[in-house]
Amino acid sequence: MIESIDVKKCIACETCVEVCPMDVFRIDMDEGHSVARYRDDCQTCYTCELECPEGAIHVSPWRKERPQAW
Amino acid sequence: MNRREFGKITGAAAAAMTAWGGKALASDGIFETDLLIVGSGFAGLWAAIAARECGVARVAIVDKASIGRSSMSSMCAGATIYRFPTDDPDEWVLDVAQANHFLSRQDLTSRILDTSYGRYKKLESWGVKYGMAPTGQTRLPSRGFKRLKMSVLPTWRNKRGGAAVSSALFEKVKELKTLLFPKTMITEILLDHGRAAGAVGVDRLSGETACFKARAVILAAADCSFRGNYACVDQVTGDGFSLAFQAGARMTNMEFLCVNTASPSYGFEGTGVAARYGGRFLDKNGRAFMKDYHPDGNKAEIAYITRAMAEEIEKGNGPPLYFDLSRPPLGIAGNWALSMIGGWVELNLKRLREKGLNIFAEPQEWVAAIQTLRGGARTDSNFMTDVPGLFAAGMTQSIDPGLFNGWSTMRAMGSGELAGMAAARFLKDAGDVRLSQDEVRLARDRAASPLNGRTGINPEQVLAAVQETMVPYPVCIRRDEQSLSRALSRIEGLRDDHLPALAAADPHELCKVHEARNVTLAAELYLRSALLRRESRSDHFRVEYPEVDNRNWLKWINLRRGQAGSIETDFEDVPISSYPARPTEPI
Numbered sequence: 001m002i003e004s005i006d007v008k009k010c011i012a013c014e015t016c017v018e019v020c021p022m023d024v025f026r027i028d029m030d031e032g033h034s035v036a037r038y039r040d041d042c043q044t045c046y047t048c049e050l051e052c053p054e055g056a057i058h059v060s061p062w063r064k065e066r067p068q069a070w
Numbered sequence: 071m072n073r074r075e076f077g078k079i080t081g082a083a084a085a086a087m088t089a090w091g092g093k094a095l096a097s098d099g100i101f102e103t104d105l106l107i108v109g110s111g112f113a114g115l116w117a118a119i120a121a122r123e124c125g126v127a128r129v130a131i132v133d134k135a136s137i138g139r140s141s142m143s144s145m146c147a148g149a150t151i152y153r154f155p156t157d158d159p160d161e162w163v164l165d166v167a168q169a170n171h172f173l174s175r176q177d178l179t180s181r182i183l184d185t186s187y188g189r190y191k192k193l194e195s196w197g198v199k200y201g202m203a204p205t206g207q208t209r210l211p212s213r214g215f216k217r218l219k220m221s222v223l224p225t226w227r228n229k230r231g232g233a234a235v236s237s238a239l240f241e242k243v244k245e246l247k248t249l250l251f252p253k254t255m256i257t258e259i260l261l262d263h264g265r266a267a268g269a270v271g272v273d274r275l276s277g278e279t280a281c282f283k284a285r286a287v288i289l290a291a292a293d294c295s296f297r298g299n300y301a302c303v304d305q306v307t308g309d310g311f312s313l314a315f316q317a318g319a320r321m322t323n324m325e326f327l328c329v330n331t332a333s334p335s336y337g338f339e340g341t342g343v344a345a346r347y348g349g350r351f352l353d354k355n356g357r358a359f360m361k362d363y364h365p366d367g368n369k370a371e372i373a374y375i376t377r378a379m380a381e382e383i384e385k386g387n388g389p390p391l392y393f394d395l396s397r398p399p400l401g402i403a404g405n406w407a408l409s410m411i412g413g414w415v416e417l418n419l420k421r422l423r424e425k426g427l428n429i430f431a432e433p434q435e436w437v438a439a440i441q442t443l444r445g446g447a448r449t450d451s452n453f454m455t456d457v458p459g460l461f462a463a464g465m466t467q468s469i470d471p472g473l474f475n476g477w478s479t480m481r482a483m484g485s486g487e488l489a490g491m492a493a494a495r496f497l498k499d500a501g502d503v504r505l506s507q508d509e510v511r512l513a514r515d516r517a518a519s520p521l522n523g524r525t526g527i528n529p530e531q532v533l534a535a536v537q538e539t540m541v542p543y544p545v546c547i548r549r550d551e552q553s554l555s556r557a558l559s560r561i562e563g564l565r566d567d568h569l570p571a572l573a574a575a576d577p578h579e580l581c582k583v584h585e586a587r588n589v590t591l592a593a594e595l596y597l598r599s600a601l602l603r604r605e606s607r608s609d610h611f612r613v614e615y616p617e618v619d620n621r622n623w624l625k626w627i628n629l630r631r632g633q634a635g636s637i638e639t640d641f642e643d644v645p646i647s648s649y650p651a652r653p654t655e656p657i
Contacts, residue, residue, distance in 0.1 A: 021140040021305035043304035046414035069438035069543040
């Protein structure tokens with residue numbers, strides 16, 4: 001899950017908005033940085049953290065609980 | 071969406087539009103192209119490169135996320151099977167056929183293998199380098215195959231794994247001036263007298279519709295995971311399946327749902343590799359059970375492992391079940407070896423360590439994890455579906471039911487390149503297409519109308535309900551008539567009662583509305599096919615019919631959209647007598 005976005009580092013470049021397969025991010029135009037608007041949809045693939053040019057996003061390895069096969 | 075907004079999102083699109091002389095956008099708000107490619111994993115990117123190199127003037131790629139940086143291809147380890155000139159072609163085709171229990175399309179398998187070394191050399195010339203496994207081998211055997219070998223650990227510039235190959239392909243795509251439309255989800259294929267003529271989609275940021283006129287379309291939009299527990303597959307929601315099916319293409323092999331294994335609490339890639347180097351599956355008492363089920367034990371194909379796990383549960387030996395990665399050499403070298411994959415796998419291991427969890431220190435709770443529905447659009451030997459001008463590649467197309475290390479990546483790259491070449495040949499003779507303004511208007515309305523402030527059902531409800539229906543092991547692993555029928559009844563209820571009332575509060579939810587429709591359809595196609603196949607083969611296991619039945623079931627089940635929402639079925643014999651590889655037992 002998205003653990004944190006360092007708003008001091010974020011330059012609102014929209015990279016996370018574009019690359020997130022789950023469409024989690026939006027740019028808060030008033031605040032001038034990225035926000036995890038749809039955080040519950042995160043699939044913990046780290047794509048945002050790996051692609052962020054400023055190293056502003058930190059992903060936690062824990063995933064949201066899912067129904068199990070048994 | 072107006073052109074300025076599109077340009078803001080897609081800088082590359084703006085550049086390519088200039089390359090096309092600014093003629094991409096017609097005055098009626100329709101983007102015109104020769105070839106539209108839906109999806110930008112290995113298949114979509116290879117298709118674009120091949121089509122441009124074959125002289126197709128205008129190629130556009132559309133993807134619901136980014137182009138080339140968000141797909142399963144960019145998140146996988148990147149291990150890929152290539153047949154080198156020193157490998158025996160006949161033995162390899164036989165190996166693929168045997169591993170797929172003779173349900174593979176041997177015509178397509180041969181073409182993909184025959185052309186694979188060419189792709190290896192092209193990637194090499196574009197700067198991709200495959201590496202050496204920790205064992206010192208440059209090529210590794212692939213689980214499930216006897217002879218096929220895969221090249222591993224690709225790198226390109228500062229990237230590793232599937233992301234390295236994706237990035238190299240994307241660089242080539244940009245060099246070849248392809249028009250790019252990221253963050254756009256295609257919702258419908260447009261037809262002109264039965265021939266593919268374009269597509270309509272919605273922009274994921276604005277919710278506005280986009281319309282494409284195209285003389286040919288390639289679907290390369292992955293398969294369907296039902297939000298199973300496998301890592302990094304939630305975005306795979308049957309979009310390509312739905313587009314193909316609704317356009318009139320037959321879908322095949324839809325009963326083959328591959329279930330892998332995973333941790334219930336964190337993502338993990340590399341179970342197959344870990345099992346090869348000492349990983350063991352344990353019951354709740356710490357007993358390794360795989361030897362009871364398969365002579366290959368923990369190294370058996372994944373279908374046998376998940377089936378054994380389900381049987382252990384039925385015997386009361388779990389939950390929990392465990393995967394033990396602590397024994398040598400894994401306990402010592404595993405962390406290093408898996409980190410070599412790079413990308414999210416490396417970062418994930420690092421993050422787990424930071425949280426105080428060393429997964430190589432003690433057995434980890436492990437569960438079954440739906441990974442992928444192996445079915446897809448049926449194509450002819452030129453990768454064209456039953457719909458003229460509509461091609462399918464990658465996991466949207468089905469050519470075999472199995473899932474093996476390095477084979478899906480091979481299939482995606484091979485079918486992508488060959489579909490791109492086939493589409494180029496088609497376009498040389500194909501005339502123009504016409505779009506009916508009324509049809510375009512109706513398709514745009516169908517795409518956007520759920521965006522109504524959510525005066526209806528939240529798509530998350532349906533996505534969760536399909537997930538809960540599909541995940542229990544009697545539905546996805548040890549299937550029987552009763553469990554499948556009950557699940558189908560639930561899916562039909564969602565289809566009839568919930569889908570018509572889906573509504574979205576914003577553009578993000580609008581795409582989830584379409585995803586909810588797509589996964590519901592994929593679930594229905596899976597359950598109907600699984601009920602029909604009364605035998606067990608590959609990833610399909612029926613409790614009442616546990617054996618392979620070549621006499622009656624050496625055939626494909628094809629499903630097609632019928633009148634008034636019905637689904638028509640046909641059974642197609644595998645043309646085994648005309649194929650080079652055949653079962654040894656009598657048919």
